Amino acid sequence: MSTGKGLKRIKNQPVLHSSLKKQKNLWLTIEIWDLIKEEATKNxxxxxxxxxxxxxxxxGR
Structure with missing residues (x-):
């Protein structure tokens, strides 16, 4: 995924959103995970x- 022309990723500085992401866990069915992977790839x-x-x-954020 590209950050856009001229934007460089710098450690501990958000590029796409106003805050940094943190690792979290989700429990999903295999079917939903496959759907997420498919849609993410398409996009x-x-x-x-x-x-x-x-x-x-x-x-709306």
């Missing part, structure tokens, strides 16, 4: 970023 995103974007859309 050229990581699974993490796909889930984050979908939730932000739902909550």
């Amino acid at each position: 050229q995103l990581s699974c993490s970023e796909y889930v984050e974007q979908k939730l932000r859309e739902c909550h």
Whole structure:
């Protein structure tokens, strides 16, 4: 996933959102995980970023 032209990722500085991401755990069925992977690939995103974007859309953020 690209950060955009001229943007460089710097450790401990968010690029795509206003805050840093932290590792969290989710328990999902195999079917849902496969669906997330499929949709993320279609949208050229990581699974993490796909889930984050979908939730932000739902909550208007």
